[in-house]
Amino acid sequence: MQTNLRPRRPAAPPSPGGDERAARRRAERRARWLWRIAGYVFFVGLWQFTSSFLVADFIVPPPAVILTEMWDIIASGQVWVHFGATLRTIAIGFAIAFVLGSATGLLMGRSRWWEAFLSDWVMATLTTPGLIFALVTAMIFGLGPTGPIVAVVVTSFSYVTVNVVEGVKAVPRDLTDMARSFGRGPAQILRHVYLPFLAPYFFTATRYGFSIAWKIATLAEVIVGTAGIGFMMRQQFQQFSMRGFLAWVLLFFAFALFLERVVLQRRMRHVLRWRPEVAR
Amino acid sequence: MTTVGTFRTLALSPPGRRVGSLLRHPRAARVLSWVGFVAAWQLVVPFLPTDLVPTPSEVAVFMWNELRMETVAPHTVYESFSLSFQRLGVGLFLAFAIGVPLGLLMGLRRWADWFLHDFVVVGLAMPSLVWALVAGMWFGFGDLAPVVTVTLAAVTFVVINVAEGVRNVPKELLDMSGAYGVSRYATIRHVIFPSLMPFFFAALRYGLANAWKGLVLAEVWASTEGAGWVIKFWYDAHRSQGIVGYALFFIIVAIFIERIVFGRLSRWVFRWRPSDDRRTPEPEATDRDEAVPAAVPAATPGRQ
Amino acid sequence: MATIKVTDLRKEFVTDTSTVVAIENVSFEVGGHEFVSVVGPSGCGKSTLLNILSGIESATRGTVDITEGDRQAKLGYVFQSARLLPWRSVIDNLLFVQSTRGPQVRARCERYLDMVQLAHTARQYPGQLSGGMQQRVGIARAFSIEPDLLLMDEPFSHLDAITARSLRRELHAMWQETRKTVLFVTHDVSEAVELSTRIIMLARGGRLVADLPVELPFPRDPASDAVALARADLLRRFESLDLLAT
Ligand SMILES: Nc1ncnc2c1ncn2[C@@H]1O[C@H](COP(=O)(O)OP(=O)(O)OP(=O)(O)O)[C@@H](O)[C@H]1O
Ligand SMILES: [Mg+2]
Numbered sequence: 001m002q003t004n005l006r007p008r009r010p011a012a013p014p015s016p017g018g019d020e021r022a023a024r025r026r027a028e029r030r031a032r033w034l035w036r037i038a039g040y041v042f043f044v045g046l047w048q049f050t051s052s053f054l055v056a057d058f059i060v061p062p063p064a065v066i067l068t069e070m071w072d073i074i075a076s077g078q079v080w081v082h083f084g085a086t087l088r089t090i091a092i093g094f095a096i097a098f099v100l101g102s103a104t105g106l107l108m109g110r111s112r113w114w115e116a117f118l119s120d121w122v123m124a125t126l127t128t129p130g131l132i133f134a135l136v137t138a139m140i141f142g143l144g145p146t147g148p149i150v151a152v153v154v155t156s157f158s159y160v161t162v163n164v165v166e167g168v169k170a171v172p173r174d175l176t177d178m179a180r181s182f183g184r185g186p187a188q189i190l191r192h193v194y195l196p197f198l199a200p201y202f203f204t205a206t207r208y209g210f211s212i213a214w215k216i217a218t219l220a221e222v223i224v225g226t227a228g229i230g231f232m233m234r235q236q237f238q239q240f241s242m243r244g245f246l247a248w249v250l251l252f253f254a255f256a257l258f259l260e261r262v263v264l265q266r267r268m269r270h271v272l273r274w275r276p277e278v279a280r
Numbered sequence: 281m282t283t284v285g286t287f288r289t290l291a292l293s294p295p296g297r298r299v300g301s302l303l304r305h306p307r308a309a310r311v312l313s314w315v316g317f318v319a320a321w322q323l324v325v326p327f328l329p330t331d332l333v334p335t336p337s338e339v340a341v342f343m344w345n346e347l348r349m350e351t352v353a354p355h356t357v358y359e360s361f362s363l364s365f366q367r368l369g370v371g372l373f374l375a376f377a378i379g380v381p382l383g384l385l386m387g388l389r390r391w392a393d394w395f396l397h398d399f400v401v402v403g404l405a406m407p408s409l410v411w412a413l414v415a416g417m418w419f420g421f422g423d424l425a426p427v428v429t430v431t432l433a434a435v436t437f438v439v440i441n442v443a444e445g446v447r448n449v450p451k452e453l454l455d456m457s458g459a460y461g462v463s464r465y466a467t468i469r470h471v472i473f474p475s476l477m478p479f480f481f482a483a484l485r486y487g488l489a490n491a492w493k494g495l496v497l498a499e500v501w502a503s504t505e506g507a508g509w510v511i512k513f514w515y516d517a518h519r520s521q522g523i524v525g526y527a528l529f530f531i532i533v534a535i536f537i538e539r540i541v542f543g544r545l546s547r548w549v550f551r552w553r554p555s556d557d558r559r560t561p562e563p564e565a566t567d568r569d570e571a572v573p574a575a576v577p578a579a580t581p582g583r584q
Numbered sequence: 585m586a587t588i589k590v591t592d593l594r595k596e597f598v599t600d601t602s603t604v605v606a607i608e609n610v611s612f613e614v615g616g617h618e619f620v621s622v623v624g625p626s627g628c629g630k631s632t633l634l635n636i637l638s639g640i641e642s643a644t645r646g647t648v649d650i651t652e653g654d655r656q657a658k659l660g661y662v663f664q665s666a667r668l669l670p671w672r673s674v675i676d677n678l679l680f681v682q683s684t685r686g687p688q689v690r691a692r693c694e695r696y697l698d699m700v701q702l703a704h705t706a707r708q709y710p711g712q713l714s715g716g717m718q719q720r721v722g723i724a725r726a727f728s729i730e731p732d733l734l735l736m737d738e739p740f741s742h743l744d745a746i747t748a749r750s751l752r753r754e755l756h757a758m759w760q761e762t763r764k765t766v767l768f769v770t771h772d773v774s775e776a777v778e779l780s781t782r783i784i785m786l787a788r789g790g791r792l793v794a795d796l797p798v799e800l801p802f803p804r805d806p807a808s809d810a811v812a813l814a815r816a817d818l819l820r821r822f823e824s825l826d827l828l829a830t
Binding site for chain 2 (some may be wrong): 031032035036038066113116118120121122124129132136214215233237245253257
């Protein structure tokens with residue numbers, strides 16, 4: 001008897017040349033896009049089907065209704081007012097957190113003593129649910145924009161700190177020693193050794209901190225906002241308007257994704273262009 | 281040699297220097313920071329313009345009373361947390377029941393990956409606040425909204441990790457099993473399943489962290505009991521020591537789960553690993569795409 | 585005592601950027617109680633050949649028949665790297681590839697572990713062993729299923745000279761005793777001359793350039809003239825391969 005070790009493909013076509021390979025790649029790309037579009041069609045279809053046949057309109061409004069609602073929000077200018085308010089909260093809060101967090105991170109990265117002194121508190125703020133900060137700041141500062149800003153500062157601060165500490169520890173010792181042995185001063189070492197190495201960590205910090213800032217800002221606005229996306233979400237929630245709620249959520253999503261993907265990643269690629277894997 | 285040297289300097293140094301060198305030790309810094317922080321908090325609060333900031337002693341008294349089941353809230357801390365844990369358990373079970381098959385499909389079939397990928401990424405990035413509010417609007421007050429929130433908040437983490445795990449099953453071990461004619465069942469049980477374990481762990485970790493945040497929010501807005509709801513209760517009652525006290529309970533529970541439960545479990549599951557990396561089964565599964573890391577809390581679960 | 589019949593074998597790896605021919609037009613037949621060494625420079629397709637024989641890879645063209653009397657030939661494969669399941673203990677790794685269970689199977693596994701001098705590690709995990717120890721577990725695993733055809737991919741190259749020599753003796757004794765067929769990949773020319781009854785030489789690009797019988801009686805004394813001459817001859821051919829390739 002023979003073992004069935006015969007090649008599974010007995011006669012293969014002659015080895016594909018460059019053209020065929022390119023063709024295969026194109027075919028794969030086409031398949032990928034087709035499936036992707038099929039995915040969108042399927043989900044929108046499912047949504048439409050659910051809202052027209054399975055449940056009432058106010059529970060799952062049809063996609064078209066949401067789209068018109070989104071368009072209304074944009075056309076009426078509301079979107080700018082509220083996104084503006086939220087963005088302001090985030091920008092102010094995150095700027096403060098970034099400065100404080102970087103300084104703290106540098107301190108903790110350079111000195112074991114300060115690391116031991118501060119790390120428990122940084123970890124504590126990292127593990128506390130954001131809701132707690134939102135509620136406490138809400139109680140202390142009451143209605144208005146201050147509470148959300150403080151909540152953003154406290155939460156994104158620890159993210160920045162943790163990443164900067166990590167970055168400082170990753171700066172190769174031999175490079176700083178080299179720079180020192182050539183008589184470079186601390187400012188030059190900071191500028192030419194530390195900053196290039198810290199840049200990716202700053203960006204990670206910014207990305208995490210930023211996505212956290214978005215979430216905490218909307219959460220705080222849901223509780224005490226007088227304007228902003230979270231405030232609008234709460235309004236729609238209280239009016240039980242699924243339509244308005246989903247429209248705001250989708251707008252929020254589009255905006256957050258745009259900021260993170262397009263704006264932040266562009267910057268990142270520019271700053272990190274010296275790294276081979278980025279330059280590709 | 282070195283011990284003798286140290287001994288001599290210690291013995292000969294004046295008391296002042298000895299204290300100084302002790303203080304320079306990192307452990308001293310830690311103690312100092314705790315003592316300093318609590319003392320500063322206690323001392324500063326009376327001078328604040330608001331009476332809404334609790335002092336540490338108030339918080340401690342509150343927590344002690346809660347633990348002795350003396351509370352003005354309608355449920356004790358034990359009742360609230362155990363209810364929340366039940367909801368969490370049911371929701372997580374559903375998330376795995378849905379997420380594991382989907383993840384397997386996405387890992388094994390490219391078309392499924394292309395079909396679902398964008399939606400999974402959106403799910404990962406969705407704030408759990410949104411899930412909580414949507415579920416609240418759909419299901420009203422009760423158990424259903426929190427459970428659904430937990431499932432929605434965790435399921436995408438399960439999907440993405442299982443899919444990544446399937447793609448990472450070591451091919452050379454599969455080849456080896458094939459060359460020796462090992463049965464399909466034994467291959468799944470002894471090769472595929474163990475190599476998926478780190479990814480299951482990651483799914484459980486991140487999924488749990490995200491689900492917990494969502495659960496608390498859902499309980500705030502769409503429930504009348506549970507740990508989250510009690511926090512809202514203290515907020516409405518203007519008892520800030522209640523909020524801070526519950527936050528500390530949360531942190532204690534989180535540390536307990538992370539250190540004791542996950543730590544023990546992973547040490548047992550990964551007992552075959554060389555001893556130093558047994559405790560950190562981090563596959564970094566979620567870093568495959570650019571999109572995912574932003575959605576995954578850095579190294580630290582437990583944050584809205 | 586398996587019979588291998590390889591006809592007109594060709595294997596190419598197609599990647600996005602290039603096509604690599606790993607085996608080109610290779611035909612040979614191995615019958616019965618033979619010890620065949622496959623030698624050739626690094627990257628010439630030796631591992632690929634074994635992978636095709638074991639069914640891990642499929643050939644682009646050509647056929648492979650492995651027959652063993654009237655039943656399925658059992659293959660034991662010692663891979664170039666150990667390929668142990670890191671989450672199973674050493675003895676469990678051996679049990680994993682057995683087709684039957686039972687106390688005598690277990691005893692057999694323990695016997696082969698003892699042969700590679702690793703009986704004391706049976707309960708340990710592979711991660712706790714050194715690289716060479718892991719490789720020896722891989723050898724014990726291949727022996728433990730008592731295969732008809734033994735495929736070995738540079739099994740001794742990670743080991744120190746003493747261990748390698750004792751395992752070589754062990755392998756030789758087992759081959760003589762059980763009359764198995766062995767296909768043995770190596771780039772150590774002395775090893776090939778010491779053990780084989782036949783040497784197949786591959787050149788870069790996977791072409792078969794020589795198929796030489798080694799008709800020297802066992803045991804072969806490495807210091808004897810005949811063995812030294814054979815080694816010198818093989819070495820000369822090996823070096824001329826490089827000249828051809830460049
Ligand atoms: N999976 C694969 N995909 C693409 N190319 C491969 C693959 N496996 C092997 N090759 C190529 O096939 C050729 C032969 O590889 P092979 O592993 O058989 O070499 P080898 O003779 O065993 O070398 P060595 O002595 O270093 O182990 C090499 O050029 C290698 O790059
Ligand atoms: Mg090889």
